[in-house]
Amino acid sequence: MDTTALTVEPSKWEFRDVMGRFASGVTVITTHEDGRDYGAAASAVSSLSDEPPMLLICLNVASSTAQAIGRSGRFAVNVLAEDSGPLAQHFASKSPDKFGSVTFERGQGDCPLLAGSIAQFECVVEDQVRGGTHLVFLARVLGVSSQPGNPLAYFRGSFGRMETAPDAAALHAVRDYVVNSVSDASTELDADRIAAALELEPSRVFLSLVALSSEGLVRRSGATFEVEPVPDQVIYDYYAAKLAIEIGAAAQTVGHVTPEQLVELRRLMEATLEFVDGEEFVDPEGWIRSNAAFHEYLVGLAESVILTETYKGLRLPALELRTIRRASTKASVKLLEDHSAIVAGYESGDLEGVLRTLAAHAKRPQETRAAVAAAS
Template sequence: MSITNLESVTPVDMNIFRNVVGHFASGVTVITTAVDGQLYGTTASAVSSLSMEPPMMLACLNRSSSTHDRVVEAGVFGINILAEDQGALAFHFGRKGEDKFATVPHTLSEEGIPLIDGALATIVCHVAETPTGGTHTVFLGLVSHAEAHDREPLAYYRGTMGRLEPTKELAAYQATRNWVLLRTSPLGEDLDIDAIAAASRAEADHVANALVKLESEHLVFRTETGKYQPKPITAELTDSAYDSRATIESGVIASQLGKISDQTIATLREITAKLADLRETSESDLEEFLALNVAYHDALVGVAGSSQLVDSFRRLGIGTVWRQALTPEQWSRQLDHRHVAELTEALAAGDAPAAQAALAAHTEFGKTLAREVVARHGGQV
């Protein structure tokens, strides 16, 4: 086999590459290991079976990851293939931090490797080879233990995690929703289903179905010609959205406060700390703030154990519109997370009145800012 002279090859643009490889649907795993009794783990999607005889797996880890170095040191690692209800774990292990297993139920293998309870499947591998490529090491592992359970997988496709079957539909819905809220098609202009489908690499039927959902969410409306157009966001709509989301979260707090796991509290604290760090950064990232905000509220509502409730809650969110509506001063105020911090600690303490009060304050803060933004844009965005 001849080896290509890489010096003569011009790499594809990084943004193009990221977009293209995002079209590869995959499962979600957590790679785990242990050294001297200390447990380590990190989220990874670049994992695959390699050989049936002998049974081998491969897992790619970034060399900047602390788990990477521990796998090198231990010479053995676990592959935990996550089930559809373990999306919060993917987020949990995707962040840097100490003792990620403190709040995660797990079982130790014979080799002392932590295997996550409730995972779709768990595999223990002994490192056989460690080729490198770019920023990553490819760990080729000989499998010494493998176990699977009758559950549904957590799938990852184009930045979206969810059930395997509807992942493409969900990705189309989210892409269409972002198109509408970002005002890619301005107010007063028809939404071109084919254009949205082409831009988001989605099927036109999925985009059409997404617009039907968005009409029920009062984000688009149908004209007399049968076309859809973005619906103006008014103060009345933002008030309704914030109040409806607060009603769901208040219900979760009232019914589930005593059932919130240590793992969920740890996740909420991690996100709260990230929000605090973001506020201290001179170059604040709105995209990161919005993603953290979504993750926080999803984790809280997810305590109820209902994917339908989480879906309903998400469909009430209109945060995407702030990407093009906020002034720098308003964006700075949006970073004020004190009510989120108060809510987190009230949940950790099991203090229902304090949690409800913090939620109410957080909701009113959001409503007030939204009204100001809408007013600055002449009464609609």
Template sequence: MKTTDLQAGESPQQLVDQTLFRDVAGHFATGVTVITTTNEGLPTGTTASAVASLSMDPPMMLVCLNRSSATHDQIAASGVFGVNILAQDQGDTASAFARKGTDKFAGIPWAPAGNGVPLIEGSLATIACRVAETTVGGTHTVFMGEVVDAAAFPGEPLTYYRGTFGRFEHGAVEKAYKSLRQHVLQRKTPLSAPLDPQVLAEQLRSRPEYIRQGMVRLESEGLVTRTADGSVLVAPITAELAQGFFAAQAAIEAGVIDTYLPHAREEQIEELRVARAALTAVVGTQASADLAGYLDAVRLFHRRLIGLSPSVQLLGAYEELSTAALWFSILPEGARTEMLDHGNLIELADAVVARDSTAARAAVRRHLDVVAGIAADAITACGGTV
């Protein structure tokens, strides 16, 4: 009811305090988008969470922007906008576009849609729209746009809750799984000893139900076994099982090299050059005092290589196959250094930076042979299992 419609003797209801409203509204978890447009050849954009699908027939999106936003004025002038739904690893992108007065597109790859709006690469989904209607609500303009192009990609969404970017709860489940996997590989619970979800939840700062979910995944990997009474035990690793982990990682790398290296963007190759430089900087200095730094450099290079693929799941699968924690807990220092096998890694890095798929595949194969051989020798020395 408008104030002018009040009956005699009535008074308008007092609106809620702005600070209280901001706090209460912040309890609504949302996805995160970057709204983009272009006007006279200049791209602009801003982070926004007040976005929704409006209609299926015709397909329409609704975007709310503060009228003080520069992006607001550019959309009003251009009549077009893009909705970039961010993936869970794009928190830095969200932060960059939330700032004012900076070159928000600096270092962020994007490509124009058919109507010219910038679409940010790596987004979970992108939607290109043309403005059909607008209306005003308080300090904001509501842009209602007809969808002219849309695309979705594999991955998980970035979320926004009470002023913080994050991910859905399964992020906590994933963290519990990774912590439990390290615990098992480092043999912090002895071989054939039962894993207690309650105790482990306390040790790993997680929840028992998350630990149980992690146990199911580790059972599928062969790292734990379940007895007839339901107890979960740490399983021994044989040379055959270890070979399977190494071969699976090599297969992923070879697949990425064949499928994505020939079409890699120059900025991706530059990231690999940086990772290669980090790798070469620590070669020859991987004494135990610097082992952590060397492992970080090796891990960075592999992440950049697998990152040529747009699939977050593929990188996750590659990292889930890692058994480094086991080997570096049981191998003597000399064998650890040999297992890192920096010679073949440098050859692999050189081949990848040169976009030489044939040489890169050969280096992956040589690296596989070296690490699998060292692991087999270590397992044999331990009596056939570790």
């Protein structure tokens, strides 16, 4: 087939202009050869194979880093974080001493591993070819590491932030699984087992666990994850977020709801009463379901899908099961009194009273845990 008849070959400048519209991540390729460190910023990095793990990189033939890699046969790929634009500029320059002001550790073959990178690949060259002005190195990956964070992007000649949409459904499902796995002893999490149980791809589970390690729900060591008893402060942070959403909803709705909505709000509040008998919760799980229905309805009065979904996304019922499985009489009475006061405030249009009660209500989990600890 004669491809010359299909199109006219673009000029160098046309090609660069069009390629500039392709956003890519930014890395620093490093190597060590004969007692000297080399490094260059590069965006031409690509996965080649996962069995065995291999990748390829492209560097200009005139690059001293490319020439050093050709001699040493080793290099490291440092994937830069979104705030590393100055570091990328530094390694894109022709500075004679690129490592003098840079923090790094030594990897395999003494290749520099730059501090603050969100991912690193340590590689050994298996083959190299020349393509026009560049050398292409095909390499086997000997080691990898990663840290939470967003990547630095390169687009139209500028560095910037690469926005990624999180897989909310997977994250919510894994968060629920993790919280329900919490016990009085540390437990190692098996990503493959979680993926099978939730019918999710293992890669989505892994990314969700990485995100949960940033939240403090999971402790991470490399590719291993462990869930420990949820720290009190993590629980209180969730309740602080809950309070912020409920205050926003109340500010929009108190004094502006229909009689029918007030009747339903009171019905949901009274439905929580059947799960408390005297001095204890007789059915903690039933209470939590009923309590969640009451609070979600309250937030839903604002008629904002985004607000309601954000509230549900906190996944508070699973945490509450561990917070109030056994509560003192005082704690139980206060929870019920709060609900009654909130409904009364809605019925009378008393916004200040509702906001005051919501603030006190948000502190009940902390009071409950303190009461349980004192009793034990």
